[in-house]
Amino acid sequence: MDSLQLWTYQNIEVDDIVNYRIIEKNKSKIDVQKTIFNKIEHNLNFENGTHLSNLVHFQLAPKTPIQRWYPYREGFSINLVNSFLKELNITGNVFDPFVGSGTTLLSARNYNLNSFGTDVNPISILIAEVSNEVYFTKEIIDTKEILNEIINSNNQQSNIKTNFQLADKAFNTEILQTLLNLKIQINQIQNIKIQRLLFVAWLSIIEQVSNVKKEGNGIKYKNRKRTSSGYINIDKVVWENETFPKDKINYVKTIYKNKVELILNDIENHYGAIENKPQIFNTNCINFNEKFQDNLQFTFFSPPYCNSFDYFEIHKVELWLGDFVTTHDELKKLRIKGFRSNSNSLNGKKIEYKNDYIEELIGLFDEQKLWHKQIPNVVRGYFDDMYQLLKNIYLQTEKNGFVGIVVGNSAYSEIIIPTDAIIADFAKEIGFSLEKIYVTRHLTTSSQQKTALSKLNNYLRESIIILKK
Numbered sequence: 001m002d003s004l005q006l007w008t009y010q011n012i013e014v015d016d017i018v019n020y021r022i023i024e025k026n027k028s029k030i031d032v033q034k035t036i037f038n039k040i041e042h043n044l045n046f047e048n049g050t051h052l053s054n055l056v057h058f059q060l061a062p063k064t065p066i067q068r069w070y071p072y073r074e075g076f077s078i079n080l081v082n083s084f085l086k087e088l089n090i091t092g093n094v095f096d097p098f099v100g101s102g103t104t105l106l107s108a109r110n111y112n113l114n115s116f117g118t119d120v121n122p123i124s125i126l127i128a129e130v131s132n133e134v135y136f137t138k139e140i141i142d143t144k145e146i147l148n149e150i151i152n153s154n155n156q157q158s159n160i161k162t163n164f165q166l167a168d169k170a171f172n173t174e175i176l177q178t179l180l181n182l183k184i185q186i187n188q189i190q191n192i193k194i195q196r197l198l199f200v201a202w203l204s205i206i207e208q209v210s211n212v213k214k215e216g217n218g219i220k221y222k223n224r225k226r227t228s229s230g231y232i233n234i235d236k237v238v239w240e241n242e243t244f245p246k247d248k249i250n251y252v253k254t255i256y257k258n259k260v261e262l263i264l265n266d267i268e269n270h271y272g273a274i275e276n277k278p279q280i281f282n283t284n285c286i287n288f289n290e291k292f293q294d295n296l297q298f299t300f301f302s303p304p305y306c307n308s309f310d311y312f313e314i315h316k317v318e319l320w321l322g323d324f325v326t327t328h329d330e331l332k333k334l335r336i337k338g339f340r341s342n343s344n345s346l347n348g349k350k351i352e353y354k355n356d357y358i359e360e361l362i363g364l365f366d367e368q369k370l371w372h373k374q375i376p377n378v379v380r381g382y383f384d385d386m387y388q389l390l391k392n393i394y395l396q397t398e399k400n401g402f403v404g405i406v407v408g409n410s411a412y413s414e415i416i417i418p419t420d421a422i423i424a425d426f427a428k429e430i431g432f433s434l435e436k437i438y439v440t441r442h443l444t445t446s447s448q449q450k451t452a453l454s455k456l457n458n459y460l461r462e463s464i465i466i467l468k469k
């Protein structure tokens, strides 16, 4: 060490020394990660997919007929599925194991293809079924009449109960009562097709008229605002008075009426024929083969990402208010039906699929920085579920059939999980050949991890994996 270095060293504050050590430690973890990633990616062909970056999310959906019926933020664009159906010249059966709002099924329907779907969220099943129903002219006329009766009804009850315990916080009282009154009226409709259609419209306006919004990983209160000096909570009543018009009943009814009219307009003008009505099953996708045995030519999906996002948490206001769940126990049971992608979904199922890369990455986790001690098991469970699913898809895919997977990588305690590469790697082990991995866009991570991961930025990405049998 020469004198200049010694001088520099002696002038470093204690905190700086600690930071220096952390940086050094992270540096070596970064190198270890790079080595692991190089090993996984050794034989994988990545391709620039930035031309698809606008299609892997739902930004275009509010303007797309049928997709705009329900504000489902976690879906991809119908144009993405359309483009692969065309490019791969698909004429056979299509499958989406993770239906969500039903984008893949809708696209298949537009191409007059047979399709199948599964999901564990009853809201997804309802939306996908209702948007693929056959509606006759008489039913549209009847729906308009029923809508008018509902909107013009003056029998508003004022003390309707709900099982949703947070309802009083999540809604203005009068808005909540208007919503619950509408629900009672909708539930009384005799024609089940019209009832379900009007119920989807009702579900779809809940977030707009509530005091909460879906943001990031969960539900946030709209009256909690970010300011330069941190977050502030605006008083609920003050915020509601500033935000909603005086006549709350009319406000909710108008939004509801507009929504139903938009849906009816889509049915009348942009619906297309349904010669091949999709078959949709409310079930865990892993064992989809227990529900149908038809051969598949194209399976296209976006699974939950391995990032702790909980689909039941984000949709919980609609699940409770729409009576899909009536007790906490029911919600808990739903959560463990899903893919093991968050700690709420862990179901005690044994991990059968073992993967050295995954174990090496989990071995690098810093337990102190994990926000839940079960995260290593979430990661193991996630890839176990994915492996079993892909194996079953492989068995049911016809020769020369394709699979497309839209998936994002994630990071825990500054360790990246390269989900796209791991899936592509084990898909080859299962028997698929890898056509390509399109890297569509870069993802961001939490601010705490951003600096530490700046050297591994390339690996934080959202990709589309294309496999062939």
Ligand SMILES: C[S@@+](CC[C@H](N)C(=O)[O-])C[C@H]1O[C@@H](n2cnc3c(N)ncnc32)[C@H](O)[C@@H]1O
Pocket: 072, 074, 075, 076, 077, 097, 098, 099, 100, 101, 102, 103, 104, 118, 119, 120, 121, 124, 283, 284, 285, 286, 301, 302, 303, 304, 311, 337, 338, 339
């Ligand atoms: C990313 S979303 C799919 C969005 C869909 N591609 C679209 O465009 O609307 C993932 C879906 O997977 C569902 N899901 C989670 N675990 C599941 C499982 N084990 N089986 C079937 N569906 C599951 C969630 O309920 C959610 O609807």
